[in-house]
Amino acid sequence: MSTVSHEFVSRLDLEIEELSLISAHPSPAVTRVLFSDEDLKARTWLTGLAETSGFSTRTDAVGNLFIRWEGSDSSLAPVATGSHTDAIPNAGKYDGVVGVLGGLESMRMLKESGFEPRRSIELIMFTAEEPTRFGIGCLGSRMMAGTTSATAARNLRDPEGKGLEDLRKAAGCVGELDSVMLANGVYSAFVELHIEQGPILEAEGIDIGVVEKIAAPAAFRIRLTGQGGHAGAVLMPGRRDALLAAAEIALVVEKAALESGSPDTVGTTGVLNVKPGAINSIPCDVLMEVDFRDTDLITREQALKQIRREGEAICSRRQIGFEWTFINEDPPAICDPGLVDLALKVAAEAGCSTRRMISRAYHDSLFMARLAPVTMIFIPCHKGYSHRPDEFSSSAAIRKGVEVLAGTLRSLAS
Ligand code: HGY
Numbered sequence: 241m242s243t244v245s246h247e248f249v250s251r252l253d254l255e256i257e258e259l260s261l262i263s264a265h266p267s268p269a270v271t272r273v274l275f276s277d278e279d280l281k282a283r284t285w286l287t288g289l290a291e292t293s294g295f296s297t298r299t300d301a302v303g304n305l306f307i308r309w310e311g312s313d314s315s316l317a318p319v320a321t322g323s324h325t326d327a328i329p330n331a332g333k334y335d336g337v338v339g340v341l342g343g344l345e346s347m348r349m350l351k352e353s354g355f356e357p358r359r360s361i362e363l364i365m366f367t368a369e370e371p372t373r374f375g376i377g378c379l380g381s382r383m384m385a386g387t388t389s390a391t392a393a394r395n396l397r398d399p400e401g402k403g404l405e406d407l408r409k410a411a412g413c414v415g416e417l418d419s420v421m422l423a424n425g426v427y428s429a430f431v432e433l434h435i436e437q438g439p440i441l442e443a444e445g446i447d448i449g450v451v452e453k454i455a456a457p458a459a460f461r462i463r464l465t466g467q468g469g470h471a472g473a474v475l476m477p478g479r480r481d482a483l484l485a486a487a488e489i490a491l492v493v494e495k496a497a498l499e500s501g502s503p504d505t506v507g508t509t510g511v512l513n514v515k516p517g518a519i520n521s522i523p524c525d526v527l528m529e530v531d532f533r534d535t536d537l538i539t540r541e542q543a544l545k546q547i548r549r550e551g552e553a554i555c556s557r558r559q560i561g562f563e564w565t566f567i568n569e570d571p572p573a574i575c576d577p578g579l580v581d582l583a584l585k586v587a588a589e590a591g592c593s594t595r596r597m598i599s600r601a602y603h604d605s606l607f608m609a610r611l612a613p614v615t616m617i618f619i620p621c622h623k624g625y626s627h628r629p630d631e632f633s634s635s636a637a638i639r640k641g642v643e644v645l646a647g648t649l650r651s652l653a654s
């Protein structure tokens with residue numbers, strides 16, 4: 241007999257469920273890759289929801305969706321909030337979505353309470369926070385901040401060789417990519433609500449985390465080229481096996497992270513493509529994609545230099561071609577102390593327990609920090625699970641996050 245939860249099911253709960261079903265994979269998995277049919281359906285659904293909630297919407301040339309509540313004083317820079325609804329393959333239903341639908345719920349709550357903002361409030365659904373399609377994360381917010389130029393964006397190709405230009409136009413995005421970049425000060429503040437994607441809040445029984453620093457992500461590709469050949473005919477001493485060089489380098493990535501001297505250094509070889517990919521043919525062409533982060537830039541840079549140095553040594557010993565290409569190397573973001581204090585104060589006044597935190601995941605806030613003062617409001621998620629179908633955050637936890645976001649936006653827009 242199913243135990244029916246007697247927890248009040250809010251419209252937000254229903255909307256999170258509804259959005260989670262717009263997915264390339266069956267529930268509980270969520271897959272919504274940039275400009276896929278599911279992504280386009282989700283965008284249409286969200287636009288409709290925002291407009292029936294009484295807000296205006298617009299989309300920029302790369303697909304960032306802006307949901308706007310007009311304030312009384314248009315001479316003032318708006319306050320912004322937002323996150324993403326795209327999802328890596330077999331992800332969960334809360335990553336990003338809590339910040340977009342929770343942001344919409346915050347605005348509706350304020351509107352229904354009779355609040356009238358002086359500063360306009362904009363909720364942004366950012367294009368491609370996840371790197372799945374083009375290998376680079378936060379494409380929409382990167383371009384808004386000018387970190388990725390329109391030219392560099394035009395050169396992006398997905399694994400099937402499709403370019404951003406074709407895909408965005410097919411998705412109905414109009415205008416030139418040069419128009420995506422915004423000027424500094426375009427927003428007075430940016431506050432993002434997000435699940436923690438870590439175990440701390442739940443383990444410590446804390447309702448709200450307020451982020452002071454967002455870790456610095458780097459990602460790079462290494463292409464390894466060997467000789468290939470027949471798995472039976474080529475004896476071991478004569479081989480130049482590209483996959484074995486990749487295997488040694490993957491272990492160097494792990495070693496560099498473990499030996500960096502900082503617990504915040506993390507390295508992941510998340511993609512490994514082996515050609516020709518036949519059981520009886522020696523790998524001759526291998527592509528590795530590595531995600532490497534730390535909250536401290538110097539520590540990260542030193543570890544990356546070590547990986548490159550040792551990788552080249554492995555490849556010269558094995559007579560394997562070594563080609564290193566950076567995908568991105570971003571500095572960490574320091575959140576605005578005033579915003580951090582405001583969010584902590586609002587949370588405490590709402591009766592929430594709080595703590596200051598570092599975000600080890602990157603977010604669109606990392607790039608919005610180049611346009612405006614930012615902070616993030618974290619809520620607990622079960623065992624810190626994320627980027628997995630069993631990602632979970634309770635209605636009660638989400639509601640507290642929405643209340644704190646609403647109170648923070650109210651204060652910033654007054
Ligand atoms: O990878 C990240 O940190 C983010 O969840 N895209």
Ligand code: MN
Pocket residue numbers: 335370627
């Ligand atoms: Mn994510």
Ligand code: MN
Pocket residue numbers: 324335336369434603
């Ligand atoms: Mn996210």
